[in-house]
Amino acid sequence: MTFRVFRDSVRRSVDAALDSMGLRGVEYSIEVPPDPSLGDLAVNAPLRASRVLREPPGAIAERIAGAISESRPPIIGRVVPHPSGYVNFFADAAELARLTLRAALDPGGWRIDVGRGTKVSVEHTSVNPNKALHIGHARNLVLGDSLARLLSEVGYRVEVLNYVDDTGVQVADVLVGMLYLGMPEDPPPGKKYDAYCGDEVYVRVNELYEARPELVERRREVIAQLERGSGPASELAARVVPRILRAQLETCWRLGAKYDLLNWESHILRSGLWERAFEVLREAGAVRLVEEGELAGCWVLQAPEEGEEKVLVRSDGTTVYAAKDIPYAAWKLGLLGDPFQYRRFAKQPGGGDLWTTDLGGGEAEHPTFGSSDLAITVIDVRQSRVQRFVKYAVELLGERSGRSKRYLHLGYEVVALSRRTAEALGIEVPEGRQFVHMSGRRGAYVNVDDVLNALASRAAEEVRKRNPDARDEWVRRVAEAIAVGALRYQMLRQDPNKLIIFDMEDALRIEGETGPYLQYTYARASRILEKAGGIPSESLGELAALLSAPKEVKLVKLMSKYDMELEEAAAELSPKRLATYSYELADAFNAFYEAHRVLQEPDENRRLARLALVGAFRSLMGRLLTLMGIEPLDRI
RNA sequence: GGGCCCGUAGCUCAGCCAGGACAGAGCGCCGGCCCUCUAAGCCGGUGGCCGUGGGUUCGAAUCCCACCGGGCCCGCCA
Numbered sequence: 156m157t158f159r160v161f162r163d164s165v166r167r168s169v170d171a172a173l174d175s176m177g178l179r180g181v182e183y184s185i186e187v188p189p190d191p192s193l194g195d196l197a198v199n200a201p202l203r204a205s206r207v208l209r210e211p212p213g214a215i216a217e218r219i220a221g222a223i224s225e226s227r228p229p230i231i232g233r234v235v236p237h238p239s240g241y242v243n244f245f246a247d248a249a250e251l252a253r254l255t256l257r258a259a260l261d262p263g264g265w266r267i268d269v270g271r272g273t274k275v276s277v278e279h280t281s282v283n284p285n286k287a288l289h290i291g292h293a294r295n296l297v298l299g300d301s302l303a304r305l306l307s308e309v310g311y312r313v314e315v316l317n318y319v320d321d322t323g324v325q326v327a328d329v330l331v332g333m334l335y336l337g338m339p340e341d342p343p344p345g346k347k348y349d350a351y352c353g354d355e356v357y358v359r360v361n362e363l364y365e366a367r368p369e370l371v372e373r374r375r376e377v378i379a380q381l382e383r384g385s386g387p388a389s390e391l392a393a394r395v396v397p398r399i400l401r402a403q404l405e406t407c408w409r410l411g412a413k414y415d416l417l418n419w420e421s422h423i424l425r426s427g428l429w430e431r432a433f434e435v436l437r438e439a440g441a442v443r444l445v446e447e448g449e450l451a452g453c454w455v456l457q458a459p460e461e462g463e464e465k466v467l468v469r470s471d472g473t474t475v476y477a478a479k480d481i482p483y484a485a486w487k488l489g490l491l492g493d494p495f496q497y498r499r500f501a502k503q504p505g506g507g508d509l510w511t512t513d514l515g516g517g518e519a520e521h522p523t524f525g526s527s528d529l530a531i532t533v534i535d536v537r538q539s540r541v542q543r544f545v546k547y548a549v550e551l552l553g554e555r556s557g558r559s560k561r562y563l564h565l566g567y568e569v570v571a572l573s574r575r576t577a578e579a580l581g582i583e584v585p586e587g588r589q590f591v592h593m594s595g596r597r598g599a600y601v602n603v604d605d606v607l608n609a610l611a612s613r614a615a616e617e618v619r620k621r622n623p624d625a626r627d628e629w630v631r632r633v634a635e636a637i638a639v640g641a642l643r644y645q646m647l648r649q650d651p652n653k654l655i656i657f658d659m660e661d662a663l664r665i666e667g668e669t670g671p672y673l674q675y676t677y678a679r680a681s682r683i684l685e686k687a688g689g690i691p692s693e694s695l696g697e698l699a700a701l702l703s704a705p706k707e708v709k710l711v712k713l714m715s716k717y718d719m720e721l722e723e724a725a726a727e728l729s730p731k732r733l734a735t736y737s738y739e740l741a742d743a744f745n746a747f748y749e750a751h752r753v754l755q756e757p758d759e760n761r762r763l764a765r766l767a768l769v770g771a772f773r774s775l776m777g778r779l780l781t782l783m784g785i786e787p788l789d790r791i
Numbered sequence: 792g793g794g795c796c797c798g799u800a801g802c803u804c805a806g807c808c809a810g811g812a813c814a815g816a817g818c819g820c821c822g823g824c825c826c827u828c829u830a831a832g833c834c835g836g837u838g839g840c841c842g843u844g845g846g847u848u849c850g851a852a853u854c855c856c857a858c859c860g861g862g863c864c865c866g867c868c869a
Contacts, residue, residue, distance in 0.1 A: 189812060199811070202849085212849095239812045283869090324869050453867055463794095469867040476869045539795065540864055568796075568863085592862095617831065637831090649804075652796055654862065661803075666831055667817045668804090675831045683828050727808085735805070738816085749824095749833045769828095791831080 157254040158715035161246045162196060164228045169198050169242070172222035178204055194235060194243030195712065202240040212240025230254075246715075248708050252699035252768075255715040259771035260690065267718055269725060270311030274526065276487045277303040279533040280407055280414070281318040283325040284400045286353025289600035290657050291535070291570040291593055293410065297646040297784065298567055299533040300412040301730035304782045309725040314527060317407075317414045318483065321396050322381040322421050323476075325357070325595075327374050329395065330381075330388050332356040335373050336363070340395065349402035350602060352395070358598040382424055401501070406603050408504050410639055411784040416524050417500055417511040418486075420479060425514060426494040428482035429474060432552065433467075435491075436481075441551055442467060458547040465544045477541045484549040488560040489526030491552070497521040529561045531728070536566040536652070565728060567651035569593075572601065573658035590656045603642075606662060610638035613663050614671070618791060633791055637671050640785040644670030647783060648734040668738050673780060674788050676741040680773040681789040683753050683766070690770035691763040698764040706747040707768060713743050717775055721782075730783065737779045744772050 165185060173181055183200035201215040208215060216236035223234050223242070232247040258265045279299020282292050299315075307313040320326070329352050332338040338359070342351035364370055380386035400417075407414075423429075436442040436456065445453050452470030457463070467478040485491045496517025501509045510521065530549075534542065542564035553560035571590040578584060582599045584591045593600040615634035622630065645662060649655050665671035684690065691698065702711060716736075724732035753769060756762040777787040 184809080184811095186811080189814090193812080197812085202811075205849090237812075241812070320869085450867070463865095466867055471867075473867085475867070535863095536796070537863060566796095571862095590862095614831090621829065621831090650797095653804085654797075656803085658803090661818085664818080669817090669831085671831055675829075679829060679832085686828060735816095738805095742816090745832060746834095748828085752828070754828045791829080 157251060157258055157718075158246070158712065159719055160254060161230045161244075161251060161715075162719075164230050165196050165198065165244050168223045168227055168231065169200055169219065172219050173200060173204075175222055176218065178207065181207065188241070188243055191709070193237065193241075194233075195246045196244045197237075197241045198244070199241055201236075201242060205240065213238035216240060216242050246712070248703055248711070249700035251715055252702045252708075252711045253696045255711050256695050256699050256767050256771045259714060259717070259774050260692075260695070260767065265718055267308065267721055268310035269722055270306060270309050272310065272312055273528050274312040274314065275306055275529045275531060276314045276316055276525075276527040277306070277531045277533065278316040278318055278418075278487070279303075280412065281320070281534070282403055283320050283323060283595075284396045284403065285325040285329045285357055286399075286595055287347065287349040288403055288406045288603040289570075289593055289595070290603060290606060291600075293603045293606075293642060294567060294570050294646045294655065295533055295535070296407060296410055296412050297643050298565065298651065298730065300410075301643075301647060301733070301783050302531070302533070302565070302728060304784065305721070305725050305730055305733065308778075308782055309721060314416065314524065315412075315414045316416050316418055316487070318418050318420070319396075319400060320420045321392065322378065322424060324374070324378065326392065326396060327377040327381065327388075328360045329356045329399075330377050330391055331370060331374050332360040333391060333395070334377070334388060335370065336360065340391070347402050347405075347604065349399045349406075350604070352399050353595065354598060354602075357595065361596045381421065384421060384425065404501065404509075409607065409635075410603070410643065411786070413503055413505070413507060414509050415522070416497075417509065418483060419512055422495060422512045422514050423479060423483050423486070426482070428486055428491055428494060429478060431491045432482045432485050432548070433478075435552055435555055436548060439551055439555055441548065456544055456548060458544055458551075465541075477544060480541065480545045481548045484530060484532075484545050484562055485552050486525050487527055487530040488549060488553060488558075488562065490549065490556055490558070490560065493525055495524075497524060528559075529563065531563045531565050533565045533567070535569050537569070539564065539566055542566070563728075565651070568654045570655045570657050572599070573656050573661075576601070576657060576659045579659065590654075601657065601659070606642060606659070607635075607638045609659070610641050610663060610665075611635050614638055614641070614665060617665070621791070633788060636786040636788055637665065637674060637791065640670030640674050640780075641665055642670070643784050644673070644734060647730055648738075650731060651729075670783075670785050671791075673737055673741050673776070674785065674791060676744055677773060677776045677780060677787050678789060678791045679748060680744065680769050680776070681787075683769050684773060685789070686754060687766050690766055695767060698760060698767055701761050701764040702768055704751060706743070706750045707765070710740075710743040710747050710768065710772065713740050714771060714775055733779055733783050737776065737783070740772070740776060740779070744776075 181204050183198055183203050186197050188194050188197040201212040204215050205212045219242050220234045220236040230247055230250045232245040235243045237243055277299055280296045303313050303315050333340050338356050342348050377388040380388040442454050442456050445451055453466045454468035455464040455466050468474055495512040497510050498513050498517040499508045500511035503509050546562045549562050571592050574584045574589055577591045611634045614637035615630055618630050618633050720736045753765045780787045
């Protein structure tokens with residue numbers, strides 16, 4: 156409500172000026188000038204108008220500026236025509252500061268509601284329950300969790316889902332190892348259960364398939380039992396899978412993620428949802444039985460482009476993997492009713508229950524799940540093709556039921572390992588390649604827990620250096636928060652459609668554009684406020700006018716764009732923007748911090764004004780960090 | 792063969808969707824700054840025919856086309 160006020164005022168003033176010059180209807184854009192010394196906003200109307208008027212842009216700029224200067228609202232300061240054909244506008248610094256400080260310091264202020272209660276489900280993480288999370292999964296989790304936080308902040312009702320593929324090949328591999336190869340169900344002492352199953356059992360079993368082909372047959376039987384839900388493999392799975400899942404969740408929670416509900420593939424398989432979806436798709440003519448050719452006997456989905464088709468039901472009557480995604484997506488949007496019961500699965504750190512679907516007797520009282528207006532699925536780009544079919548199918552189901560429902564695949568590129576890091580792990584890197592893809596089956600990956608542990612011990616050194624007398628418990632806790640901040644920021648700042656080449660040495664950096672830099676800056680602000688004993692709450696208006704030094708003004712301006720930045724980030728489903736904006740803010744704060752004293756400022760009013768500025772910064776940075784799932788720390 | 796994504800400073804990346812005023816950060820490298828608000832910081836310097844070639848436009852890193860280089864996807868696997 157602050158920079159936006161300025162921008163809207165500029166738009167109104169320019170419209171009025173154009174009107175008075177007989178130029179109504181000239182299209183122009185409002186931009187940010189390349190150099191702040193030119194102005195805070197620039198309008199290119201003169202360039203556009205010069206085509207119509209056949210007059211040099213510079214001259215038109217002068218006329219427009221003249222027309223505006225006469226009567227302008229207080230938020231608009233100077234209006235400066237530029238010979239290049241722009242009219243530049245300066246916000247009135249005092250007015251902008253007043254509005255910004257007030258909004259930022261008001262705990263209930265700056266509420267944004269573009270979601271208006273629209274229900275959105277965000278599915279993320281969804282790691283096969285047979286191994287520990289590797290850093291690729293971390294990218295998924297961080298993207299999804301940050302997006303969920305962001306959407307919730309701007310007024311959407313968000314439901315976070317985590318899909319558990321408990322009937323797939325990957326789980327079956329682990330069960331094969333335990334059932335037929337004598338691998339113990341319990342891990343060796345000190346080994347986390349998900350890491351044990353993934354690093355040892357899963358990898359070993361996959362090594363053996365080639366030498367012992369009969370194991371592949373065993374696996375087939377295991378999968379059949381899992382789908383049916385009976386037999387010795389199924390009984391073993393009932394113990395092993397939840398145990399792995401809980402170990403994975405420890406890592407997820409460690410990273411700050413929260414979920415509302417676990418959706419189990421086995422439940423979806425037995426829910427009858429697929430049969431219902433299939434029925435509707437067939438009636439709609441989207442699915443057809445192929446009569447001849449290679450695909451004879453298969454039911455295929457025809458979509459979304461001409462000639463593209465995807466087999467959903469094999470000629471032997473079994474369904475393919477993609478056919479499980481469709482009923483799940485339909486459930487998310489409430490298109491086929493709700494066949495599930497629900498019960499509590501776990502208590503999450505920081506409060507809040509994690510629920511799970513159930514097919515045999517849930518709890519009588521439970522929140523309403525599913526039935527979202529928009530379903531967002533966070534999965535890597537390799538799934539794009541399948542996701543297009545899912546989107547097509549489920550949106551078709553929506554149309555058939557006369558409801559407007561949307562399905563969105565939020566894709567992102569995978570995380571690969573740098574040559575240096577891969578070689579350090581003993582992974583062979585082909586000549587000429589700068590990176591290598593991770594592979595769970597081959598054991599070629601970097602676990603999230605290991606990265607966090609390395610980061611935490613690195614951070615602990617630094618924290619200890621600065622706080623020699625602090626309690627170990629405090630140092631440990633702060634170092635952990637810094638480790639999470641570092642990893643989350645790294646995963647967030649990169650554009651989702653760019654491959655991340657993970658390098659361990661690089662990842663352990665906590666200087667420069669990193670999460671810890673933001674946390675450090677936040678702590679600086681916190682300490683000033685702590686020592687000052689509080690923020691002035693009165694006469695903010697007069698105090699704000701004292702913030703006239705360039706570095707103060709620059710910081711205020713950046714902060715004044717908070718709501719616009721959030722809305723933009725939400726509209727683009729781009730939590731990355733939060734990372735970029737936060738870094739700019741921290742940068743501006745540090746520049747201010749180095750240039751001006753706060754506590755030692757001799758002029759009392761100026762001191763109070765700066766305190767208010769620091770308080771406003773701390774408040775906004777704290778909110779941004781929280782949205783990114785990075786813990787704001789008052790002291791580090 | 793078809794489709795999607797990436798190519799900007801030695802390295803890692805912003806900026807591109809909604810085209811404009813000298814192309815920005817971080818890391819690295821060189822040189823400065825702790826006089827009690829945390830130097831995980833700050834200031835200055837170094838460094839780029841924005842992959843190539845066409846086109847559209849008064850104007851292109853940004854839009855369109857072609858090409859080159861790299862990645863991914865195209866299974867009755869999951």
